[in-house]
Amino acid sequence: MPKYYRPTTRADALAALAEGGAGARPLVGGTDLLVGLRHHTLEPDLLVDLKAVTDLPEPIAVDDEGMRFGATCTLGELVEHPVVREWYPALVEAALTVGSVAIRNRASLVANSCNASPAADTAPPLLVHGARVTIASLDGDRTAALDDFFLGPRRTLCGPGELVTRIELPRPAPGSGAAFRRLTRRRGVDLATVSVAAGVGPDGALVLGMGAVGPRPLRAEVPGPVDLDDEASLAPALDRLLAAATPISDVRGSREYRLATLRVLTTRAVRTAASRRNPREMAS
Template sequence: MPKYHRPTNRADALTALVEGGPRARALVGGTDLLVGLRHHHDTADVLVDLKGVTDLPEPVVVTDDAVLIGPTYTMGELVTHPVVGGWFPALVEAALTVGSVAIRNRASLIGNSCNASPAADTAPPLLVHGARVTISSLDGDRTATLDEFFLGPRRTLCGPGELVTRLELPRPAPGSGSAFRRLTRRRGVDLATVSVAAGVGPDGALVAAMGAVGPRPLRSEVPGPVDLTDPAALDRALDQLVAVATPISDVRGSREYRLATLRVLTKRAVLAAADRRDPREMAS
C-alpha cells in the first residue's frame, strides 16, 4: 500500500515528491492512476494528493493571448467552458470522448497528459494547438512544448521530484479552425484504435496530430497554402501529414488497418477544421 500525503502548499508537495523518489506519484483525479494500481498495471510507493494544495495555479485563466490551465482543471469543466469551446473546438470534441460524465468530472487535463498514453484522446488536439507545459521543482520552473514533453509510452520530461503546474494554450490565429476524429472498436470508454486532430490556419497551412499510431502522440505540418478544393493537392498534403505514423498491430487493429484508417480520419478532420474557419478572417 503506497504512503499517502495530502500537503497544503506547493513546496510541501514537491518535497514529498522528492523524498518519495522515482516511485512517488502526484494524484488529482486518479482515474488512470488508481485503476492502474488496483489492477497492478501501475506502481507507486508514495501518493501525493494535490487537491488540498492552495497555492497551485488557478484551474483556468483566460487572457487576451492564451488559456492557462492548472493541475486541478477537469475534463468536465473544460467541455463546458465557453472560451475553450470557442477557441479550441478539437480539444472539447476529444475531451467529450474521455470515459463517462462521472470520469470527466474527476479526470484532470494535465493528469491525462502526464499519463502519456500513446492513445490519449486529448493529446492530439493539444499538440495541434501548440500547448506548452510548465514543469516545477524545488529548484524552480522550466517550460517545454507538449511535443517535447512526450518521450514515449508513459514517459515524459517530468522527472522525479517534478510536477506539471501549468498547461498553456495560445489563442488560435483569426481565421483558423480545428477538429478531432477518432475510431474505436465500440462506443463508450474503449481506447482509440486511431485518433486525429487537425488544424487549418488562415493561410491554408495544415497541422495534424495523431494518437495510437506511434510510441507517443505524433505531430506533423504542411506549410500553406493548401488548396483543399483540389483533390490532388489534398492527397499530397495527406501523404505528408500521415508520413510520421509508425503504428503496430495489436488487439485493437493491425498496422495496415490503422494506416488506412488514419488517412481517412485525417482527411475528415482537415475538412471539418476548414469548415470551421471564419471566411472574413482568412488570408486572401
C-alpha cells in the same frame, strides 16, 4: 499499499515528491492511477494528493493571449467553459470522448498528458494548438512544448521530484479552424484505435496531432497554401503529414487497418476544420 500524503502547499507537495523520488506519484483525479494500483500495474511507494494544495495555478485562466489550464482542471470543467468551446472546439470534442460524465468530472487535463499514453485522447488537439507545459521542482520552473514533453510510452520530460503545474495554449489565429476525429471498438469505454486532430491555418497551412499510431502522440505540419478542394494539392500534403505514423498491430486493429483509417479520419478532420474558419478573418 503506498503511503498517502495530502499537502496543502505547492512547496510541501514538491518536497514530498522529491523525497519520494521515483517511488512517488502525484494524485489528482486518479482515474488512471487508481486503476493501475488495483491491477498492480503501478506500485508507487507514496501518493501525493494535490487536491488540497491551495497555491497551484487556478484551474482555468483566460486572457487575450490564450488560456492556461492548471493541474486540477478537470475535463468536465474544460468542456463546459464557453471560451474553450469557442476557441478550441477540437479539444472539447476530444475531451467528450473520455469515459463517462463521472469520469470527466474527476479526470485532469494535465494528468491525461502526463500519463503519456500513445492513445491519450486530448493529446492530438493540444499538439495541434501548440500547447506548452510548465514543470515545477524544488529548483524552480521550466517550460517545454508538449511535442517535446512526450518521450515515449508512459515517458515524459517530467522526472522524479517534478510536477506539471500548467498547460498553456495560445489563442488560435484569426481565420483558423480545428477538428477532432476518433475511432474505437466501443464508444466511450475503450482506448482509441486511431485518433486525429487537424488544424487549418488562415493561409491554408495544415497541422495534425495523431494518437495511437506511434510510440507517443505525434505532430506533423505542412506549410500553406494547400488547396483543400483540389485533390492534386491535398493528396501529397496528406502523404507528408501521415508519413510520421508508425502504427503497430494489436487487439484494437492491424497496422494496415490503422493506416487506412487514419487517412480517412484525417481527411474528414481537415475538411471539418476548414469549414470552421471564418472567411472574413482569412488571409487573402
